[in-house]
Every structure is written in structure tokens, then in C-alpha cells.
Amino acid sequence: MNTKYTRGSFQLMKSINRAMILNMIRVDGPISRADIAKNTQLTPPTVSNIVKELIDTEFVVETTQGKSKGGRKPTLLAINANRFYILGVDVGRYKLNMVVTNLYGEIQQTFEVPIKERPNQDDIINTMKEGIHQVFDPADLPQKKFIGIGIGMHGIVDTENGISLFAPSFHLHNIPIKEHLEKEFNMIVKVENDARTMTLGESWFGNGNDADNIVGVNVGHGIGAGLMIKGQLFHGENSLAGEIGHVTIDLSGPKCTCGNYGCLQTLAAGPAIAERAIKELKAGKPSLVRDIVNGQLEKIDGAVVYEAAKQGDEFCIDLLNQTGRYLGIGLTNLIHTLNPKRIIIGGGVAKAEEFLMKGIEETILSRGLTAHAKETPIVRSKLGDHASAIGACVLILEEFFSR
Structure with missing residues (x-):
């Protein structure tokens, strides 16, 4: 018998069992040892040994006693959340x-x-x-x-x-x-x-907690996506999966830092919003933005455009709505490729959700292949800036x- 392999397999199983028990205490705690054994189908001695180890390392603490089902009250276990x-x-x-x-x-x-x-x-x-x-x-x-x-x-x-x-x-x-x-x-x-x-x-901890198949789209200085399939992040063969910012949206669009033309982030990321605003303002477009930056157009960024939109500036409202339509094209491509349960949008640009969402939803509704595709929920990140x-x-x- 290969004792090294056997020992390694035993340590792995012990580690898997320990993580499973630890997570059960995190999710369902305070919980008794007996309930852990019942829910995991591990033997009571195995549970007791692992729990002792978790208590010794201070990841778990014993708390108040639970209700008795006959006999003495069980001691409940909880995560020692602030120990580490x-x-x-x-x-x-x-x-x-x-x-x-x-x-x-x-x-x-x-x-x-x-x-x-x-x-x-x-x-x-x-x-x-x-x-x-x-x-x-x-x-x-x-x-x-x-x-x-x-x-x-x-x-x-x-x-x-x-x-x-x-x-x-x-x-x-x-x-x-x-x-x-x-x-x-x-x-x-x-x-x-x-x-x-x-x-x-x-x-x-956020808006994807109830789903195994989700996409998170981070829209800020650039645009990237996190693809979660069956509860696991998907990286692709060379860690390129999710580079939605470099999906081509317009063959005749602006040149991207990657060298291609018309990438999504050249049309919908923060710098792209600022560049379009500056170009239109230099052409004479009326807007509150000029007052916000005291005429210094080089100071315009996505946050300035959002601030003007909140003050009712029609030019900036339209600009963000158009940005939403560009994002909607990128998100429709994701929906048709991965068919996620939900898409979660975060990043600095996502703060302008109230102005982006109409363009996003209208685009998905017009371009979605099926009724289910058209109804894919698009939500804002629950965790926000952090x-x-x-x-x-x-x-x-x-x-x-x-x-």
C-alpha cells in the first residue's frame, strides 16, 4: 500500500470535513454537535474530534446551551467571528x-x-x-x-x-x-x-447569494466581468475569461488601449463618458458641466457628468442613457453566451444606475433572443464601493x- 498517498488522502478528507463543519457552523450556528453529525452524515466521534480542533485553534467557541430533547441540554457552537x-x-x-x-x-x-x-x-x-x-x-x-x-x-x-x-x-x-x-x-x-x-x-454576501450562475460586471476606468458558473469562478484557459471590456461593439468605433477599435470600454467606461462629453461641449453643446468645472473641460470625468445629470442636465442625461445602451449590447452578448440567472453591475460608473438602466433594459429587451433572455435581471452591486x-x-x- 502507498502509505504516503493514503496519508495524503486522509489529510485531504479531514480538511474537507473540517471546512464543511466550519461552514455549517457559520451558516446555521449556533448549532449542536449532534445536529452537525446528522446534517453532514459524519460520525459523532469524527465531528467531536474536528470540533475540538476548531475550538483549540479558536475559530469556534461554545455558546449558550440549546433546548433539551430529553437528557441534558446540548452545548451549541458558533464561529468566533472577531478572533481573526x-x-x-x-x-x-x-x-x-x-x-x-x-x-x-x-x-x-x-x-x-x-x-x-x-x-x-x-x-x-x-x-x-x-x-x-x-x-x-x-x-x-x-x-x-x-x-x-x-x-x-x-x-x-x-x-x-x-x-x-x-x-x-x-x-x-x-x-x-x-x-x-x-x-x-x-x-x-x-x-x-x-x-x-x-x-x-x-x-x-451580496446580490448573488442565492444563485450559482451569475455575472458581475465592474464598470469603472475599464470594464471587466466575473463569470460564476455552478458556484465557481470561471477563468478560462489563460485567465482571459470575462474581459468583456474588449468585446467589439462598433467596428468603426474609437481606438482602444488594447489596439483594437470599438471595444465596449471605449464607449461605456468612465474615460469614454468623459471624452464624449468633452468632444460635444467643444462643439458648442449647452450643459451645466461647464459651470461645474469652471470652464476647465480637462477636469471633466464620469463623476462630473453624473453630477450634472442629477441636476437635470439634459445633455448629460442623454449621454448616460446612450452609455446604458452600449452597456446593454455588451450585457446581451453575455446573456446569449452564458445565460446567467442574474447580472450584477458594480464600479464607479454603476453609481449612475438611475440614468443607465433605461438604456440597458431597452437594449436587452430589443436584442434578447428569447423571452427569458429579455427578462434577465440586471441589478446594482449590494456591496457598492467595497x-x-x-x-x-x-x-x-x-x-x-x-x-
């Missing part, structure tokens, strides 16, 4: 958005750290290190209470090795994030694409909780 923390980092174009959560994914603190203009690889790594060191506070958030760091990085990510293969907003390749941060902080580090972490966060960072925390939580 996770740090999630969303690496955006201009800043690091960082959150600290407990084992229930509940935000304890948030932090922001600016990223310098046109950073090189060392700048990105050092900014991450400095930002994370700011989080670790010996009095309030000691490093020893953290079980891991999750990173949501825009662009193409090698998740297995924790490398940012291509970060288009920085024009950087092959940033070894995991290697540097694990060496610096001596804890597990996981790196994933930010649209996927957003989708993961929504799947655990969706990608919370999802980065879930990268670590997944190591401990089996769904």
Missing part, C-alpha cells in the same frame, strides 16, 4: 481601497491609499506594502490576528502564482504581488482579477469555509 481578521485590497487606477473584515465578512475598518501617477512595478509593490503596514495597528488591529490578505487587481491575473500578468491602467506586466507580500508579511496572500473578486463578494475589496477577503475565507 482578513485584509482585502482593491487595486484601482488611482488608489488602493482596503477593508478589514471578520470571519463573517463584516467590515471592521476601511482605508484608502493613493497610487502615484504613472507608477512602475516597484511603486505598486511598495505602495501595497506601505498601505498594509498602515492597517496593522498593534493596539487595534495587530498583525497576528490576520489570517490572510486578498488582492483584487484589475487586468489579467495569474491566480495560481499571484502575478499581475498585465495591468492596463498602469501599462505594467508581470508584477509578482504574492511573492513580495507573503515575504513581507508572512501570511497567505491570494491575488485575483478585481471583477472576479467583486463577483465573489456578491456571491457570498465590493471588490470584500470579495478579495472572500479569497481567504474560501480557504476555511466550504460552500
Whole structure:
């Protein structure tokens, strides 16, 4: 008998059983050992041994006694939620958005750290290190209470090795994030694409919690999608799955940073909204935007356009509605390709939902192949600005909780 293989298989099964029990306590707790054994079909001694291990490592605590069904009252088990923390980092174009959560994914603190203009690889790594060191506070958030760091990085990510293969907003390749941060902080580090972490966060704690097949679309400086199929993120053969921002929408459209023409993000991402606004205003289009930026058109961005729309500016309302139609074409392509139960939209541009949604829904209604396709729910991210960072925390939580 191959004892090494047998021992390895036993350790794996023990780990799977432990994660299953831990997740049951998280979802159904406070819960008794007897109910865990009944619901998992594991033997009572197996459950008792694993629970003892979880109590010893302080992931689980015994709480008040439950109701007796004859005999002595059972002691109930609960997650020791605030014993350990996770740090999630969303690496955006201009800043690091960082959150600290407990084992229930509940935000304890948030932090922001600016990223310098046109950073090189060392700048990105050092900014991450400095930002994370700011989080670790010996009095309030000691490093020893953290079980891991999750990173949501825009662009193409090698998740297995924790490398940012291509970060288009920085024009950087092959940033070894995991290697540097694990060496610096001596804890597990996981790196994933930010649209996927957003989708993961929504799947655990947001508007995707009741569905196995969802798509999360992150619309900000660029556009990316996280594809969740049967409860698992789908990466594709080379981690390219979900790059919806580079789906061609208009063959004669603007040139994209990727070199192609008419990509979705050249028509619907934040910079595209600003560029169209500036072009129209220079041609003499009347708008409140001029007053908001004091005539300095170079200061226009997507947020300025949204602000003017909220003040009733017809030009900006129409511009955002057209942006919604472009997004609707991209989302219709996703619906026809993946047929998800729901599409969740997040990112900075999604804040203009009230002006985007009409164009999105009208486009899907006119282009959807079937009645079901036309009725695919499109909803806003429940987790908002912190969706990608919370999802980065879930990268670590997944190591401990089996769904």
C-alpha cells in the first residue's frame, strides 16, 4: 500500500470535513454537535474530534446551551467571528481601497491609499506594502490576528502564482504581488482579477447569494466581468475569461488601449463618458458641466457628468442613457453566451444606475433572443464601493469555509 498517498488522502478528507463543519457552523450556528453529525452524515466521534480542533485553534467557541430533547441540554457552537481578521485590497487606477473584515465578512475598518501617477512595478509593490503596514495597528488591529490578505487587481491575473500578468491602467506586466507580500508579511496572500473578486463578494454576501450562475460586471476606468458558473469562478484557459471590456461593439468605433477599435470600454467606461462629453461641449453643446468645472473641460470625468445629470442636465442625461445602451449590447452578448440567472453591475460608473438602466433594459429587451433572455435581471452591486475589496477577503475565507 502507498502509505504516503493514503496519508495524503486522509489529510485531504479531514480538511474537507473540517471546512464543511466550519461552514455549517457559520451558516446555521449556533448549532449542536449532534445536529452537525446528522446534517453532514459524519460520525459523532469524527465531528467531536474536528470540533475540538476548531475550538483549540479558536475559530469556534461554545455558546449558550440549546433546548433539551430529553437528557441534558446540548452545548451549541458558533464561529468566533472577531478572533481573526482578513485584509482585502482593491487595486484601482488611482488608489488602493482596503477593508478589514471578520470571519463573517463584516467590515471592521476601511482605508484608502493613493497610487502615484504613472507608477512602475516597484511603486505598486511598495505602495501595497506601505498601505498594509498602515492597517496593522498593534493596539487595534495587530498583525497576528490576520489570517490572510486578498488582492483584487484589475487586468489579467495569474491566480495560481499571484502575478499581475498585465495591468492596463498602469501599462505594467508581470508584477509578482504574492511573492513580495507573503515575504513581507508572512501570511497567505491570494491575488485575483478585481471583477472576479467583486463577483465573489456578491456571491457570498451580496446580490448573488442565492444563485450559482451569475455575472458581475465592474464598470469603472475599464470594464471587466466575473463569470460564476455552478458556484465557481470561471477563468478560462489563460485567465482571459470575462474581459468583456474588449468585446467589439462598433467596428468603426474609437481606438482602444488594447489596439483594437470599438471595444465596449471605449464607449461605456468612465474615460469614454468623459471624452464624449468633452468632444460635444467643444462643439458648442449647452450643459451645466461647464459651470461645474469652471470652464476647465480637462477636469471633466464620469463623476462630473453624473453630477450634472442629477441636476437635470439634459445633455448629460442623454449621454448616460446612450452609455446604458452600449452597456446593454455588451450585457446581451453575455446573456446569449452564458445565460446567467442574474447580472450584477458594480464600479464607479454603476453609481449612475438611475440614468443607465433605461438604456440597458431597452437594449436587452430589443436584442434578447428569447423571452427569458429579455427578462434577465440586471441589478446594482449590494456591496457598492467595497465590493471588490470584500470579495478579495472572500479569497481567504474560501480557504476555511466550504460552500
